[in-house]
Structures are given as structure tokens and as C-alpha cells.
Amino acid sequence: MExxxxxxxxxxxxxxxxxxxxxxxxxxxxxxxxxxxxxLLTAQELEQEARFYFPNDRHRFLVTRAxxxxxxxxxxxxxxxxxxxxxxxxxRPTIANDNVISxxxxxxxxxxxxxxxxxxxxxxxLGVDTENLTRSAPMQIANSYFSPREIAALHRLPAALLxxxxxxxxxLKESYIKARGMGLTIPLDQFSFNLxxxxxxxxxxxxxxxxxxxxxxxxxxxxSANHIAALCLELEDGAAAxxxxxxxxxxxxxxxxxxxxxxxxxxxx
Numbered sequence: 001m002e003x004x005x006x007x008x009x010x011x012x013x014x015x016x017x018x019x020x021x022x023x024x025x026x027x028x029x030x031x032x033x034x035x036x037x038x039x040l041l042t043a044q045e046l047e048q049e050a051r052f053y054f055p056n057d058r059h060r061f062l063v064t065r066a067x068x069x070x071x072x073x074x075x076x077x078x079x080x081x082x083x084x085x086x087x088x089x090x091x092r093p094t095i096a097n098d099n100v101i102s103x104x105x106x107x108x109x110x111x112x113x114x115x116x117x118x119x120x121x122x123x124x125x126l127g128v129d130t131e132n133l134t135r136s137a138p139m140q141i142a143n144s145y146f147s148p149r150e151i152a153a154l155h156r157l158p159a160a161l162l163x164x165x166x167x168x169x170x171x172l173k174e175s176y177i178k179a180r181g182m183g184l185t186i187p188l189d190q191f192s193f194n195l196x197x198x199x200x201x202x203x204x205x206x207x208x209x210x211x212x213x214x215x216x217x218x219x220x221x222x223x224s225a226n227h228i229a230a231l232c233l234e235l236e237d238g239a240a241a242x243x244x245x246x247x248x249x250x251x252x253x254x255x256x257x258x259x260x261x262x263x264x265x266x267x268x269x
Contacts, residue, residue, distance in 0.1 A: 013122040020245040023116040037066035040081045066250040076101040090183045115227045125234035127178030129171040137163035147192040171230035179232040201265045220263040
């Protein structure tokens with residue numbers, strides 16, 4: 001099922017490109033695939049899998065780990081089972097393999113019910129987040145943790161639009177804090193997103209917050225009728241980047257290019 005490493009055509013790893021890999025979980029329940037995925041995992045990962053109470057959560061964990069290992073091996077001559085990972089002080093996973101290409105890879109993962117997303121680029125901070133739109137939006141989170149500007153903008157919307165706007169804001173905020181690699185230690189009320197101008201994404205920081213709007217670029221799109229996703233990438237002033245999106249089933253050679261980016265950042269703030 002898996003191609004020998006020596007015969008693979010490796011993908012280019014570029015600072016000018018982000019590769020986004022989508023897995024629709026319903027396509028990964030084949031028994032042979034599941035057995036192949038499990039053989040890739042370390043003993044520690046298998047213990048983590050077993051700790052999930054619900055079968056769907058166990059399966060999503062398994063597919064996520066297999067996706068990361070399989071896709072990383074499309075960029076570097078390391079077998080999927082030989083990738084090693086460690087976590088930073090905030091729990092974000094990074095690659096621990098000690099070779100030149102591995103040290104240049106930046107990646108981030110997100111998953112929601114039915115969908116897993118892996119984003120990869122070279123030597124830049126990035127973050128990705130996805131949410132399932134069929135669940136109820138926890139508006140109490142917005143009222144408690146979003147910035148005053150975001151809360152005010154939410155409450156100006158018709159009730160029918162509140163849930164979608166919450167998830168638009170939440171995925172963008174999550175993608176940013178994941179790109180920073182510090183998780184929820186970054187206060188969510190210290191930065192705001194404005195989505196009300198010509199389908200553009202604008203981020204603004206409070207005066208005391210140590211960051212610059214011009215440092216970041218954002219994309220947001222709908223990878224399925226039931227999901228929304230956001231991607232955040234660190235860019236130098238005046239730089240640009242292309243996003244290539246692929247649908248894939250881990251360990252299967254076929255993949256499909258997807259073109260569905262809907263909303264992006266403006267060049268200047």
C-alpha cells in the first residue's frame with residue numbers, strides 16, 4: 001500500500017507556499033487502512049489512543065497521527081514510522097528528527113467532527129483551525145473572552161447570522177494563537193478580527209499587545225458544507241504566499257487538488 005521511500009517523488013518545501021492536507025474521516029474506516037495506521041504509531045501514541053472513551057475520538061486520533069507521519073514522508077526520505085515528535089512548553093508538537101530538512105518543516109494540525117487538517121510550510125510560523133458548523137455556537141465564550149469590538153460587532157448581527165460569525169471569528173483567533181505557539185496563554189480579548197469589509201480579514205491588536213498586524217496573513221474557507229477553517233501564516237513585510245490544498249487518505253497514493261479559499265487578508269492594515 002505504501003510506496004518504497006527510494007521511489008517517491010518528494011514535494012518541494014517552500015517559504016512561498018503552504019500545503020494544506022484535508023482528510024474526511026468517513027473515508028478512513030477501511031479495516032486494512034486502520035491496521036496500517038496503527039502499525040505506524042509509537043507505543044506511547046497507542047496508549048494515548050486507548051485513553052479516548054468514544055470510538056470516534058479514538059479513530060480520529062489514529063488517523064491524525066497517521067496523516068502527519070504519511071504526509072511528512074512526502075517531503076523527506078524518512079519512513080512514516082520513523083518520525084519523532086516533541087512538545088514545546090505550551091504543548092505544541094514539533095519535529096524531533098535530527099536532519100536538515102526536518103528542522104525546516106513547520107506544521108500544524110486541527111480536527112473537528114468529520115475533518116482533519118494538516119498545514120505545512122518551510123521555516124515560518126503557521127497555525128490552522130477548523131470547526132464543525134452543525135454544533136451550537138457557544139456564545140458565552142464570545143461574551144467572556146472575545147474583544148469588546150468583536151462582541152459589539154456580533155451583537156449588531158441578526159440572530160440567524162450569529163452562529164456562523166462566531167465560528168468565523170473563533171477559527172481565526174485559534175489559528176493565530178496556534179501560529180504563535182503559545183495556545184490560550186495569549187488573551188483572546190487583546191486582538192480583534194474585522195470581517196465586515198469586502199470579504200477581507202483584518203486583525204488589530206490592543207496598544208499594549210506586543211505584535212504587528214502586518215506580520216500575519218490569513219485565509220478562511222469552507223472545506224465542506226459542515227466545516228469552516230482558518231489558516232494563519234507569518235510573512236515578512238511585502239512578502240506573499242500561495243496555499244495549495246489537497247484532499248488525501250493517509251497511506252493511499254491518490255490525492256485530489258482542491259481550490260476553495262474564499263476569504264483572505266488585505267495587504268495593508
